[in-house]
Amino acid sequence: MPVIRLREAIDKIGAGQVIKVLATDPASLHDMPAFARNTGHELIESATADGVFEYLFRKAP
Amino acid sequence: MTTEIQLSPEVEARINAAVSARFAELIEAQMKAQAEAKAAPRPEKRRRRLAIVASKGTLDMAYPPLILASAGAALGWEVAIFFTFYGLDVINAKRNKHLQVAPLGNPAMPVPVPNLVGAIPGMTAMATKMMKSWMKKANMPTVEEMISICRQSGVQLIACSTTMGVMSVDKGDILPGLDISGAAAFLDFAAEADVSLFI
Numbered sequence: 001m002p003v004i005r006l007r008e009a010i011d012k013i014g015a016g017q018v019i020k021v022l023a024t025d026p027a028s029l030h031d032m033p034a035f036a037r038n039t040g041h042e043l044i045e046s047a048t049a050d051g052v053f054e055y056l057f058r059k060a061p
Numbered sequence: 062m063t064t065e066i067q068l069s070p071e072v073e074a075r076i077n078a079a080v081s082a083r084f085a086e087l088i089e090a091q092m093k094a095q096a097e098a099k100a101a102p103r104p105e106k107r108r109r110r111l112a113i114v115a116s117k118g119t120l121d122m123a124y125p126p127l128i129l130a131s132a133g134a135a136l137g138w139e140v141a142i143f144f145t146f147y148g149l150d151v152i153n154a155k156r157n158k159h160l161q162v163a164p165l166g167n168p169a170m171p172v173p174v175p176n177l178v179g180a181i182p183g184m185t186a187m188a189t190k191m192m193k194s195w196m197k198k199a200n201m202p203t204v205e206e207m208i209s210i211c212r213q214s215g216v217q218l219i220a221c222s223t224t225m226g227v228m229s230v231d232k233g234d235i236l237p238g239l240d241i242s243g244a245a246a247f248l249d250f251a252a253e254a255d256v257s258l259f260i
Contacts, residue, residue: 001128001131001132001202003132003135003136004131004132004135004210004214006135007134007135007136007214008214031132034136035135035136038109038136038137038138039136039137
């Protein structure tokens with residue numbers, strides 16, 4: 001449940017800070033952009049390597 | 062066939078003047094409307110809202126409301142789950158550790174069990190054990206863990222007071238700290254919801 005874990009983690013960082021998410025759940029490909037649209041936190045990068053999905057989010061001001 | 066009408070210069074001048082005046086009037090009205098729209102305070106962006114009715118008390122059906130609710134909360138939505146009828150078992154402190162899934166009448170079991178075999182004593186316990194082991198393998202939190210994730214993320218969990226009366230569920234049987242209320246209060250919340258689900 002990457003979205004729920006991300007929510008917990010992003011609540012703990014400061015505005016403008018960047019957080020890296022590593023997920024094995026392929027559903028994260030759709031869930032992460034949905035998270036960005038709904039929360040206003042910016043998805044600045046996404047990449048896939050060896051079955052691991054990597055995302056970079058910048059926390060909204 | 063068109064007929065050209067010759068207008069006297071005087072008439073033409075009057076028409077032009079009238080059209081220009083009307084045009085200027087319309088433009089001015091348009092500009093004014095735009096300025097007003099800009100100046101008006103923007104309506105405050107309301108949080109999205111998810112209202113779920115959880116009516117089932119089996120192990121498999123306990124998950125969908127809890128997963129959707131926690132996902133909604135993670136997106137910053139305002140979420141409430143109304144536990145009614147068998148759904149109450151999910152927030153029953155005594156019973157929610159022992160939710161079961163029955164293979165009888167359930168052709169969707171990943172390991173298909175002939176229906177009649179599902180009726181043999183012990184089959185429900187076996188199917189429950191199997192499902193729990195798949196959940197564990199998939200790193201899925203238990204029902205109790207899902208409930209605490211929901212509560213930590215601000216999901217409102219509501220026990221249906223009417224059902225508690227019907228099924229003789231005591232207030233002390235419900236997990237401590239949950240809301241107990243009726244259908245009207247839940248509908249009041251759901252009336253403003255963007256997504257409403259009955260599960």
